[in-house]
């Protein structure tokens with residue numbers, strides 16, 4: 001049986017992606033995670049569902065000896081690399097943490113890939129590599145001009161991957177540039193127990209925060225700026241359902257297996273919604289009129305980030321199955337209401 005190494009799969013995107021791989025393929029998964037922001041409960045759910053097809057080792061990626069042991073003990077077929085620090089404001093105040101946790105750890109992981117002749121690498125990148133793009137929707141060949149250390153740390157990792165792949169014909173990678181992910185596992189088999197969703201120690205994302213307001217975990221929220229040059233003055237983002245984002249990783253691996261070459265793909269829907277639109281749809285769905293106030297702009301927020309997704313649609317078999325903002329909001333809201341979301 002082929003093993004895929006998932007780094008950082010105790011987190012939101014990694015755990016949903018592990019679910020998709022286990023459900024739709026025969027691969028086994030080895031998860032490594034330092035649990036700094038992830039939750040072992042996500043692994044518990046995956047193990048209760050898929051039994052011993054998924055194993056977990058608590059390791060920090062900077063612990064190169066333990067990491068190398070994983071490669072020595074198991075034959076790794078592919079790597080899906082999620083583990084990273086992801087809070088933009090923290091990256092501004094502590095850039096070295098980001099260059100070390102994101103860029104340096106990725107570099108060390110890629111070194112092991114070349115040493116152990118791993119052929120397939122899937123990398124969690126981000127729309128933050130584009131900075132404040134002049135044109136929307138953004139295509140993959142837009143200039144990379146990140147405006148914060150988080151985006152820069154991911155851009156540098158992409159460059160290391162690009163150069164390693166061009167120097168080494170047997171190594172191929174896909175970088176997936178995520179747009180704004182939201183929602184929770186939407187599988188009919190697990191509708192009742194709501195096993196996976198967005199757990200956060202300190203939420204910063206719009207839909208998560210709005211859902212916390214709707215279920216009464218917060219008294220109210222702020223809109224960061226209503227004086228942008230957009231249709232209603234608030235920022236526009238392209239929100240993608242977590243299950244579609246998860247499937248993009250599987251389609252990326254299929255692409256690597258079929259094409260044996262590297263690529264970079266945006267993962268979004270080519271749909272933009274403003275902050276005000278998101279809050280108003282959620283109020284309607286939840287039937288809760290929570291308190292919202294206008295605050296000043298949050299530093300580093302681009303006005304508009306919408307993905308051109310033509311490339312992934314044309315080159316891979318990925319499809320946007322949940323491109324419906326109400327469905328995304330409803331699944332995020334129902335998760336937030338469920339007892340599973342209380343584990344923090």
Ligand code: UDP
Nearest residue numbers: 204205206207209222223224235275298301
């Ligand atoms: N936002 C907001 N209030 C919040 C959280 C977010 O107005 O409490 C806005 C934020 O300024 C941005 C958009 O919602 O314009 C999406 O922010 P989020 O943090 O969800 O994702 P980002 O695009 O920064 O990755």
